Amino acid sequence: MTPLEFDQKHLWHPYTNVEKPGPTFIAKEAEGVWITLDDGTRLIDAMSSWWCMLHGHRNPTITQAIHDQLDRLPHVMFGGMAHDPAIELGQKLLEITPPSLQRIFYCDSGSVSVEVAMKMAVQYQHAVGHPGRSQFVTTRSGYHGDTWKAMSVCDPVTGMHHLFQGALSIQHFVPQPPIAIDQEWPEDPALNGIAELRAVLEEYHKQIAAFILEPVVQGTGGMYFYHPEYLNQARALCDEFGVLLIFDEIATGFGRTGRLFATDHTDIEPDILCMGKALTGGHISFATTMTNDRVAQGIGNGEPGVFMHGPTFMANPLACVAAKASLDLLDQTDWQANVTRIETALNEQLAAARDLPNVADVRVLGAIGVIEMDHRVSADQAHALAHDMGVFLRPFGHNIYCMPPFITSDDELSAICDGMLRLAREL
Numbered sequence: 001m002t003p004l005e006f007d008q009k010h011l012w013h014p015y016t017n018v019e020k021p022g023p024t025f026i027a028k029e030a031e032g033v034w035i036t037l038d039d040g041t042r043l044i045d046a047m048s049s050w051w052c053m054l055h056g057h058r059n060p061t062i063t064q065a066i067h068d069q070l071d072r073l074p075h076v077m078f079g080g081m082a083h084d085p086a087i088e089l090g091q092k093l094l095e096i097t098p099p100s101l102q103r104i105f106y107c108d109s110g111s112v113s114v115e116v117a118m119k120m121a122v123q124y125q126h127a128v129g130h131p132g133r134s135q136f137v138t139t140r141s142g143y144h145g146d147t148w149k150a151m152s153v154c155d156p157v158t159g160m161h162h163l164f165q166g167a168l169s170i171q172h173f174v175p176q177p178p179i180a181i182d183q184e185w186p187e188d189p190a191l192n193g194i195a196e197l198r199a200v201l202e203e204y205h206k207q208i209a210a211f212i213l214e215p216v217v218q219g220t221g222g223m224y225f226y227h228p229e230y231l232n233q234a235r236a237l238c239d240e241f242g243v244l245l246i247f248d249e250i251a252t253g254f255g256r257t258g259r260l261f262a263t264d265h266t267d268i269e270p271d272i273l274c275m276g277k278a279l280t281g282g283h284i285s286f287a288t289t290m291t292n293d294r295v296a297q298g299i300g301n302g303e304p305g306v307f308m309h310g311p312t313f314m315a316n317p318l319a320c321v322a323a324k325a326s327l328d329l330l331d332q333t334d335w336q337a338n339v340t341r342i343e344t345a346l347n348e349q350l351a352a353a354r355d356l357p358n359v360a361d362v363r364v365l366g367a368i369g370v371i372e373m374d375h376r377v378s379a380d381q382a383h384a385l386a387h388d389m390g391v392f393l394r395p396f397g398h399n400i401y402c403m404p405p406f407i408t409s410d411d412e413l414s415a416i417c418d419g420m421l422r423l424a425r426e427l
């Protein structure tokens, strides 16, 4: 049996048919934007390996930080212990996130950080005398992860809620925010989506702990960029109805949208903020959930006082130093200029797709480029075709998209755009 045959027979891959897995290539090593396969083929990682490889693969500063920490303290339990990597990362996070978010919970992955956020909201409401507030409101077309509670607030259609009926918590859905980021914001609540949000909160607020959503960019649920004013007004409604506001910045954090956080496109601050994906520059799994004093003190002063969560690998030192190194790199490099450069190139080069017959829309925000087709695109066909062009692309649903590492050169960006345009022409 070849290694690849073993893989196909025994290993699950994400969202893949175990009996009929699509084209799969064996990656041997990677550096910068390049992934080298076992046959020597090199591919540009236009996905930043699922949106996390911010500074490119195998960044020497990050790998060195992990090496050094590995020789000192690879792990220690966080119950009753603290360590410099966790403290130094915490100090850095407080510098760059909204000022009201002063309390940090470290966890293993994005989905877990969403679980933690939702649990915080329910436990807070319980602690302050609202035990009935245990449900959530969210927008359609959202995505928050694959664990149960996170899944319950994913889009009911693309998240296949019918498949899990009876197993998923029932939540409240409002329409996708209807005004796109580049449209003029209409003040009429009947047009801008705020009327529907108000209606749900008016009717159900006594059962709702929090409003959870991805600020400005809906990722997996449709690669859609909406108007930040929606979030300013949602904040006011949440306050009016005693509902917490949770921002899931797992996809948008660390510069991807052109601001350090998507929250920075708004005038407000959430009560709880989830981060993951690019937190360690993609080098090791890690996530955080940050909250404000109000939520933390509410939980701390209530019953049972302790917050009921504590992963085995909480605040893993290797992950903490990787995250700290990645954030320092962001400081030291002109990431904003790079994102602007990428945004300009994507805008210029993807525009050609507008004239293709089956293209519904082309949109770019920061270092995210999307060609939306009028039909579903086969990820397998796209993967094989892009591989032949030396690019790693994995569309989902109707969207052929890229999220390149910030270090991607102009020539590499052109190769990515050529690949995307070919997929849009041929698939």
Ligand SMILES: *Cc1c(COP(=O)(O)O)cnc(C)c1O
Binding pocket: 109, 110, 111, 112, 114, 143, 144, 145, 146, 214, 219, 220, 248, 249, 250, 251, 276, 277
């Ligand atoms: C990827 C993602 C998650 C889930 O993160 P995992 O690390 O895959 O568990 C949650 N929310 C958003 C917005 C994401 O993009």
